[in-house]
Amino acid sequence: MAGVTASRPARLLLAAFRPELAGLDETPPAGWTCATTGVGALAAALATARLLDEVKPERVLFVGTCGAYDGRLAVFDLLAAAEVVATSQDEALGRAHRPEAERTRWRPSFALPLRPEVVAVTPAVTGDAAGAAALARLAAVEHLELSGVFAACEARGVPVAAALAVANRAGPAASAEWRAHHAEASRRLVAALREEGVL
Numbered sequence: 001m002a003g004v005t006a007s008r009p010a011r012l013l014l015a016a017f018r019p020e021l022a023g024l025d026e027t028p029p030a031g032w033t034c035a036t037t038g039v040g041a042l043a044a045a046l047a048t049a050r051l052l053d054e055v056k057p058e059r060v061l062f063v064g065t066c067g068a069y070d071g072r073l074a075v076f077d078l079l080a081a082a083e084v085v086a087t088s089q090d091e092a093l094g095r096a097h098r099p100e101a102e103r104t105r106w107r108p109s110f111a112l113p114l115r116p117e118v119v120a121v122t123p124a125v126t127g128d129a130a131g132a133a134a135l136a137r138l139a140a141v142e143h144l145e146l147s148g149v150f151a152a153c154e155a156r157g158v159p160v161a162a163a164l165a166v167a168n169r170a171g172p173a174a175s176a177e178w179r180a181h182h183a184e185a186s187r188r189l190v191a192a193l194r195e196e197g198v199l
Helices: 041-055 129-135 146-156 174-195
Strands: 011-015 032-036 059-066 077-084 116-121 141-143 160-169
Touching: 011 041, 032 041, 041 146, 059 146, 059 174, 077 146, 077 174, 116 146, 141 160, 146 160, 160 174
Parallel strands: 011 032, 011 059, 059 160, 077 116, 116 141
Antiparallel strands: 059 141, 077 160
């Protein structure tokens, strides 16, 4: 996990890994501390909880890339998480279920000037068309870390929101598309957040 790069510890800017910060870790915006969580919801939850204790931020913004499930969004489209849903392809296809007592949904604590969309947090990248179609009934895009980040922030009472850029479509070509587009998608997202005065 990369170290924390600080300007002032007022707000915490998170991403799964350094390229998704698009250079902000080298020159953090005034008033922001930048850090990475690692990949996956569990790693993100643990890292976010630790960072909340260390930095004690007034709010958290997560930035990253995601995969679109259907034609609602195209590669390089930008969005804000309107709701975060922890789920899986097997659940969406009716092959598995979670205990009713398990928390699976979180909402952001503050608004962002981007298109709001529901985000599914899956345990792995969806690699087939049937799984993508099933998950599209629950959300517009998938991401791997947000449920961990949102859960940790809610547990500490810290406001949180997330801004994402579409880097691929879920399905057989997802990984190749993500590798081809994630750096540019992250650059566009950071540029838009700067232009809107978020950063």
